[in-house]
Amino acid sequence: MSTLHVLSHSPFGDDRLNSCLRLIGANDALLLTGDAVYALQPATAPFNALSARAPTLYVLAEDAQARALDIPADARAIDYPAFVELSLHYDKVNSWL
């Protein structure tokens, strides 16, 4: 079974991203929304951890745009309709509340 992990908290001063990267499976994907997109800030510990683990990565485009963050080439920028499609594509969604 596959899981879409959804993060929405800033990775600075919070260990959701690290724990998620530790547990994410080969068939799983990670979606960054809200302040979680700050993980894309280059040359930071969260960005390096993300790059090292290199999960299948989706980013909610409007949240990255609002925060002036570039979306890496190996990530897919999505909008809300695509978010809904992703949620249905994966067997389950794990929102790290």
Add this chain to the structure above:
Amino acid sequence: MPKSLLIVSRQAPWSGPSAREALDIVLAGGAFDLPIGLLFLDDGVFQLASKQDAKALQQKDLSANLQALPMFGVDELFVCGDSAAERGLAPSSLALEEVQALNAAEITALIDRYDQVITL
């Protein structure tokens, strides 16, 4: 067959309502005979510290509720071994005897095995 549900509890017991709410979901699920599991992750492992005493805080700790889990038919109880070790909690010292320590790969497999997962 009802869908199986894994609750991931990752907040310390005194940092807000999350820990109690996660436990309430598990107890409610257990009361309705849902196949339900509970994983303590990150600061959530502090819920399992022995000898918590919140009398001076005028609050009740979660220990009694945790002990009730097997009575509610919830015996799928897991703790992230790394989270516990990082926080200086030995698996043998935890308040809940039935809890099983898992490594990262085992937790990946655990999440995979359940139909739905709620992380609080």
